[in-house]
Amino acid sequence: MNIYAIGDLHLSGNPPTKPMNIFGPHWDNHWQRIKEHWLSTVTDEDIIFLVGDMSWALRLDEALYDLNEIASLPGQKFMIRGNHDYWWSSANKMKNAMGDAITFLQGHGTARIINLTTNEDSNDDAENSEHTQGESQLILAFGGTRGYICPDDANFKPDTDQSIYDREVMRTEAALQEMEQSIQALQKKYAETENTSEPLPVKRILLLHYPPFNENNAPSGFTDLMERYHVDICIFGHLHDQISFKRIPSTFGTTKLELVSADYAEFKIQKIL
Secondary structure (H helix, E strand, C coil): CCEEEEECCCECCCCCCCCHHHHCHHHCCHHHHHHHHHHHHCCCCCEEEEECCCECCCCHHHHHHHHHHHHCCCCEEEEECCCCCCCCCCHHHHHHHHCCCEEECCCEEEEEEEEEEEEEECCCCCCCCCEEEEEEEEEEEEEEECCCCCCCCCCCCHHHHHHHHHHHHHHHHHHHHHHHHHHHHHHHHHHHHHCCCCCCCEEEEEEECCCCCCCCCCCCHHHHHHHHCCCCEEEECCCCCHHHHHHCCCEECCEEEEECECCCCCCCCEECC
């Protein structure tokens, strides 16, 4: 099993009602290019995180074509909301519409025991070694929410944005708390089933749509939570300009950062683990 992610698909039906190449020729046929790479890369057992801005639709019924396109592709899919996902509805309505084809996460977290595919060298001679695939059993914990622009960003207006920001920080912590509860439950079950006191290793992944800091990469409520809950990887999208692409660091504290906006990723599914 491998873990993949992508964000900002910005689909709009077929033919597209909002072609993305209005933002530049690099968006030409972007969904076809993403699908081709997805089909050649992802298997049904893999997990793929979709970090928002999936469809330009305004209502859930209008988004179903785009969601079914995504659902038809390989992989176990987990999706959070982006700032342009106006179609996003109640959990029950989305569950009724998509069944188990896509799991919608918003302010929630979970965990599961997985066998992660690993690459191993057959000997210590790096020049002549052969790469073989193995598996590593671990607990993968993940969850998240949309996030929001952070204080001191040029676009942050305290009168209107502070309350939304505070709410999203609270939702993020709620997701992280659910992740921790799931980790503890799985560790307990594993110890009892395997009759061992040795816990499984854990990977914690936080999913956001917005980056976890402002345009100056300054600490925020989101980065404080990343540190407090020992988040290993934070995956996000939202950004579409070269200045932003260049300013995002590879890590924040001990958390690895993964920007997966479709255009930043050159319209390819990104391998996370």
